[in-house]
Amino acid sequence: MKRLKTAKGRKVSSTRWLERQLNDPYVKRAKAEGYRSRAAYKLIELDERFGLLKGVKAVVDLGIAPGGWSQVVRRKSPSAKIAGIDLLPTDPLDGVAVLQMDFMDEAAPAKLRAALGVNEADLVMSDMAANTVGHPQTDHLRTMALVEAGLEFATEILRPGGAYVAKVLAGGADNNLVAELKRHFTAVKHAKPPASRKDSSEWYVIAQGFKGRAD
Ligand SMILES: C[S@@+](CC[C@H](N)C(=O)[O-])C[C@H]1O[C@@H](n2cnc3c(N)ncnc32)[C@H](O)[C@@H]1O
Structure with a gap:
């Protein structure tokens, strides 16, 4: 020690x-x-359990910096198209299109779609965390707003059968979010991968089997 x-x-x-x-x-x-973050192992472990990266061809990485999750996708699926976004700068990653901007900016979804270069994604993953202010309700609401915005984007870009994985706080998603996820996906689960620190309140919600858009 x-x-x-x-x-x-x-x-x-x-x-x-x-x-x-x-x-x-x-x-x-x-x-x-050679991973840029210890967070990489959270995605590796979630993939081992849920098969999230199996055969993916197009992936969106919300909250990409410093790039660990995209490295994992790239190693698992060398030809996959990847686009990511973050408020912070991300050092270039081979074959990954990175936008440095706020995902909550209304222009972000269209820019991400253009950066991905294809119309449909197999996986939208969000490791975004709002800067905590130490007030649990405020932190929860701010993180939920990110998860919900990620979900809205996921429902616009996923192919039928695709998946959405997102970081949530305090034991998981609230009832409204779970109901909304179940409306769009056939399987909705919660997990705390071993690499997620025990003393952190972060969990992940894993929604698989996108039912598709009505249009
Ligand atoms: C835990 S880190 C992501 C680590 C990453 N998965 C990895 O493996 O390297 C969370 C990131 O979310 C980003 N983030 C938080 N809110 C955001 C927002 N509104 N728009 C874009 N990025 C955001 C933060 O800047 C931070 O870099």
Whole structure:
């Protein structure tokens, strides 16, 4: 176990964060295996359980930075088209179209569709998290707004049979969201992959078998 002396000027909380990073097996694995984030293992584990990446040809990555999830897609499906969006810059990733903008901007869906270069996607995945303000209800509402916007976009771009996976907080999606997901998908599940830290309230909702658009 590596322990750090609290350096002058470094807050106790950031020393703890650094200590946890240095001792985290997923951080070590990500470094050894060339992934940009430990978050990559959450998608790997969700894929092992739900087969999300099987045969995918077009994938949208909401909250792409720094790029771990898209790396996982690329390794699993080398010819898949991938488009991602993030508020933060993302270092270039081979064959991945990246937009640096707010997904909540009304122009974002059309730009993402154009960046993907095809009309339909097999998978829309969202690892977006709103910056938490420490007020649980506010954090929950802000994250839900992202999940719902992701769902609306997913229903516009997925091919029938496609899937939507999104990060949710506090034990899962609320009843309204689950009902909405069930309206559009044949199977809706919740999971907390082992790589998701036990002390974090994040979970993932996995919606598979898109029923298709009415039009
Ligand atoms: C946990 S990180 C994603 C990590 C990524 N899955 C990986 O494996 O590298 C969440 C990202 O969501 C982004 N994000 C949050 N709100 C957003 C928004 N409204 N529009 C675009 N990106 C957003 C954040 O900037 C952050 O980079």
